[in-house]
Amino acid sequence: MRAIMADNGDFYYNICGTAEGTSYNILYQDAEGRDFQSDIASLLAGFEKSLSVYDKTSLISRINRNETTKVDAYFAEVFTRAKEIYSLTDGAFDASAEPLFKAWGFGGGARYIPDEEQIKELQSYIGMDKIRLENNQILKIDPRIVLNFNAIAKGYSADIVARFLEAEGCVNYMAEIGGEIRLKGKNLRGGDWRVGIDRPTDENLIPGQDLQVILEVSDKALATSGNYRQYYIENGQKMVHTIDPSTGYPVRHNLLSVTVVADDAITADAFATAFLVRGLDGSAGWIEKYPSIDALFICDEEGEYKVYSSAGMKNYIAEIR
Template sequence: MNRYLKLTKINNLFFALIALSTLVLASCKDNTTHKYTLDGITQGSYYHIVYLATDKQNETVKEDINKLLAQIDNSLSLWNEGSLINKINNNQNPNLDSLFIDCFNWSQQISLLSNGYLDCTIGLLVEKYGFAKKEKQALTQETIDSLLQFVGYKKVRIENQKLLKTHPQTKIDLNAIAQGYTTDRISWMLKGKGIDNFIVDIGGEVRASGAKEKGKNWLCGIEQPAKDSNSERSYTTYLELQNQAIVTSGSYRKYYTDSLGNRRSHAINPFTGKSVEHNLLSVSVVDSSATFCDGLATALLVMGLDKSKVFLSKHPNLKAHFIYFENNQYKTYTTPNLKLNLKDS
């Protein structure tokens, strides 16, 4: 009897060890990270997302990102006829959702910082120039002057989940920061799942966290100015991102030539009502927030190089890289705090 009990205990111990080993192996397997890549179309452009995650962390990532993109489209897209922003522009007085309120507040903060060079109230001008779904119109100076009375970021505000306008004709356009904001929202979602190593690229608005495989920093290229929107993208300058975002705003892809042969850029000066015509071709801004980078890059592009230099001298913590055309050649200017981090190919 004692011998039988002894064998039983040995057998029980044996099976217990097997069970424990199985649990340990399963636990190790659950904690193993893999590289995942997601690609698709959103907001009239592409998205490219790479991240390192365990199988459990990755279970609903794709579904959750698609759901988030749909929510942003329903809130902020001018191309979605039923979107919240179009209801606002049509004076239907809808209750605002958290996405719109957050994005709008970001825009207003950057407007204040840049002295109004970023302005979300240029929507009517954007329409008239033909950068929205409306037909292009030939704008005379008289027409532009008549539209400018409805432009000004201080003429709109939020109260009790409603957007209040000084003029009902004012139309909101948050496209200057929408893609950067989307990049941030996806980044926050990934972090909320415990995913700390990733790079998110929404139409060129990039944010990176942690490191890629083997502990190397994420690498992002700064696009060279192109001849037109159909030109192949090329990169000669790169930046290693360390928990940072980088966004480039340029006037060389989104433009059209009017009937008089004038090149109309999508970057519109909210003070003159005209598309920018200076020699600054692109601005890249580096910061922790892609939303902030997106908005400030647009503001600096509208300012032009000279005014941007004055502005940046008053804000020495900001990091920016400029590409401009002078004396028949491309030239660059980089803030001193960013210069050492850039690498040429």
């Protein structure tokens, strides 16, 4: 834990670490100067034992193997919210779409372009409407159904940390896990928290190195999804890692990056994924339909980056570069 003095003389405390295959960075103000490093590490370790697909002994791994088991509170909350957002986004956010990602070479294994027949076969057992939670158990209509909550896991874990800090009486904090963020109160300078949005270039491989937009946000959550870092070239075609479950194919629109501001990070994370699937035009209706969500879009228009945002998002934009 590192102590940092704020402009008003109060101390904020910074703790960093790794979880879920990524890093976390947490800054909080606490009058008692308590070190929450071990508590937060324990929280995140419990989260991983529930929802990490990389841990073969985790709860989600056992469910994907069709082992009979009861779900825990973490799993139940994430599963329920994933189903809700699947419905709200007309299936654009789908935590059961993992087989498509693997087929296109984004979940490990060989990279190749599956044919239409293979895609239709995979789609026959993809869809959150084909799986339900009943009596604390997951029930599938097809045993081939698998779940992967990576698209909302970092956001949800930021929410978990935020709940912990608030329960401990922290009114000013920033909890960032793998780029998904929960913000509360004031920063070290007494203002809203400043968050940089990366310029979505292929060469911009280090987060924070080259910023396109700077936001000032507080008492909200924020998540960003992008197409510009995870892709490969096959037969002269750029295959991005964002796949539309409704078509089974990688998306081909010009939206490179989308940032969502919402009340909690699990919602921001999921909608950022859904917006990236649907593209700028396809997402416009959701912005109007769900007023608690705001979004910022960065598009490639003939080699020039253009920034678009919802009306509410303009309140958070401090700078466009």
